Amino acid sequence: MRRIYLITYDVCDAKRLRKIFKCLRGWGDHLQYSVFECQLTDADLLRCKAEMADILHHGEDQVLVIDLGPAASRSATLVQAIGKPYSAMAAPCFVV
Amino acid sequence: MIQPIEGAHSTTFSSDRDPEDLLPARMINELVYCPRLFYLMHVEGQFAESIDTIDGGIVHRRVDNGTGGLAPAEPCATQSFIPSADEDPAVIVPEATKPKKRRKSKHVQAATLFGDDDDDGSEAGEQEACEQQSDQDSDASEEAEDLPKTIHARSVTLSSESLGVIAKLDLAEATGSVVTPVDYKRGRPKRMADGTLAAWDPERVQIALQVLVLRDNGYQSDEGVLYFNETRQRVRVGVDEELLDLTRSAIAAARQHRESGQIPPPLVSSPKCPRCSLVGICLPEETRRLANIQQPPAAVRPLITARDERRPVYFNTQGMWIGKKDDLLQAKVEGKVVQEIRFNDINQINLFGNIQLSTQAIQTALGRDVPIGYFTQKGYYYGVSGGLGVKNILVRRQQFRLADDSEFCLDIARALVHGKIRNQRTLLMRNHREPDATSLRDLKRYAARALTADSLASLLGIEGIAARIYFGDFAGMLKVDCGVSTGGEGYVTAEKRPAFHFRSRNRRPPRDPVNAMLSLAYSLLTKDCLVAATIVGLDPHLGFYHQVKPGKPALALDLMEPFRPLIADSVVLSAINTKMVTADHFICAGKSVVMSDAGRKHFLLAYEKRMDSLVTHPLFDYRVSYRRLLEIQTRLLARRLSGEIEEYPVFQTR
């Protein structure tokens, strides 16, 4: 079962910042500056955290992983936007 | 005199014995957990990831960076150890983890003494904590110069000829001539009722193997340590005769299972199964339910996840170019990125027509076991590229043997055709405006007749008659007045806009929208059955009902028979009846019709929605998605081939 996580980061060094950004692009949608929304299985979360742990400086940087609950029972008002619209895609497949 | 050991690899391969023949200690550990797990993994070669295996991998990653050097054994150490009989190995004394303290110099020292030249000055925190205990010990010993120092070697591989076992030690701690293996574990240790910490048998056996291998290589060793990453606790495992007996019999059992070619039965309602990474491959409860064994389970526990968490991708825009950037698939049209899709989110890539996929993207997909399906622009399936490999060669051998057995083939074919006709009937009953009693009765009759057909030829006949009855009533399941029909036979077709009428099944090329959609749906389903067959390890091209013909995925076609009405036909009906696909999505081209890109997009979404929807398995009473169901049914066929179950339970909805 996937859960929704809001992942935010505060990274002090430009090189590590780029790396964290790149890493998280592989796991979720870039919502805002330093904020990603990721829908992850337990296994994904484990891998994602391990990848980030390898990049971060544990004394200077910080990543917060905020659990927003199961993706399947996501409420329509879980994330509300003021200003530019926000949309959560939920299709059974990707068609491009 | 014992030969000095220069490093893991020289030790491993210096012998006459075929290194392939040495059993890794890890395998024995798995055998002690469950003999069936051992068989699935190490005889059939099947593997699946779970939280535990991934976490285990992360825990071991740093440990495995070691070079595997271990100083030569002192001659005096040989066999001098006598285990103390009164020591209870299952009761282990926890040792508190002391506060972290970085002591780089210790490792430099260790490197010179112990051949551990891997010290790059960036120690993992966990490792620090693990070694801390001993570092503290050696701090003490530094004051008393005469006490031996504890030194460390990481990732040491040693083998034992006499046992026929090879073991990799995460960490070896040597104090004088005594070497203690340390094994890194994820999670937390087992806690006994009285609060003491203990180890499970598989882990105890693994430590025992490491101790035995160390002794065989001339070191003195009488206990090992399990280090739990999560809680940072060290748990000591003493090695006594009882544990050694258990270990030796496990080695013997491993060899015997390897040679027998017989899969051990599933554990009985074991608490181990829900945690087992192979539960979806093993199907313990399902197998026990269907196999002819004593005490079948009263209820099948739903141990498999209901859905695949990843989704398929379909590339459908002509002239599109797809490359890879970091962990993303990047789709470009005329040099502009139109969409990015994470590799982590997908389980298939499908290409319709003129689409370019870069080599890097292909390599990444295949490396991640993501198959790539190829279709023409019109949606004819023409191939899948692998990355799925041959998972289970034993079942494939059995498939080839049984495909030559005409009785066996007929048996499977009867069940498939029976199931297909029953499912066609169910679809009519559920969706037809006024189900025709005669048709339903006839379908029932032909379904029953399929079970007693005396040849494949007569089965084909029965299947054909049933199809005619079914498709004869198919139009009655369409509930859309497409707006251009004036009713009766006098429908009007706008010049380029065909109507949704359906008279009979036609193909190559399909002459009306409904047939075009049916053809596309069968193409997609063929692809998914082929992928399921390959995942399970079967050859998709050798069938039991469908005959061998070059390029024809006969087994995939076999597997899909009962699902044609339930998945493909049902998708066509819902795409039309919910107006996801309308007459506007088709263009007449001579006698045939062509679906527009937008129409195909909507149809693909409808198809995947069906694949993702949950259905109750009539035998096991749990709900799974149709995609998962295809895999389960294919695994059950494999069980039938291996002889573990006696009948192939063709899927029928209730």
Ligand code: SF4
């Ligand atoms: S699911 Fe259960 S029976 Fe099957 S391999 Fe795993 S532990 Fe053994």
